[in-house]
Amino acid sequence: MRKFLLAGAMMMAATIAQADPAQIAETAKGPTLVDAAGMTLYTFAKDSAETSACNGPCAANWPPLMAGSDAMPMGEWSVIIRDDGSKQWAYKGQPLYTWVKDQKPGDITGDGFLEGAWHVAQP
Template identity: 50%
Template sequence: MTPMTVSFKALLLAAAVALPGLAMAADPAMEKDGMFTDHKGMTLYTYDKDADGKSNCNGQCAENWPPLMAGSDAKTMGKWTVVKRDDGSMQWAYDDDPLYTYKGDEKAGDKAGEGKGGVWHIAKPD
């Protein structure tokens, strides 16, 4: 075997191991225990005042409820969509409902935002 053959085989093996993780990282969120979380395990929420695929949580609201941001190159994937925020940045949405974390959730799995103000709810799959 030539060194080139060995290197190519090593590259293929590395790609086979790495690609499943990369594919998962491209997903905007994960489903865990019947609810959506970000990739750090933080609970995701929807806001009743959002409508027609538009976020109405800006300024102080967005500081308390950080949007699940999407890259400028993010693409719609089934029910996962991308909405443009008032500041021009992009945010992930599920079934046109923009998604947020809550600054009051301190660790993965916390759900302190559920029901806040009667307008915040844990995001769940249909």
């Protein structure tokens, strides 16, 4: 019984300690998801639900919002497995990325890139 209670308490502590992987900030597009550094997050129209189509050179320009090996889905946040086996955060099933050409928090220079395939991620 004691082991069961201890395991349950540890799971609860881990759940409480895990915060949302992104925050909401105001940009020229309105409320937008941003990473811990305040950089705009984007979605890619070529992704399918829970699957990233942005790998290799694409991921060098559009770095994925990486999830730790122990990351757990919560609410509208899920964790996907990338082609290389690493984990990435997704919001409402859409994998999230930053854009290397955004220079400072609030920049949205990737919005509409590649004939409209990239969009700022909004809650």
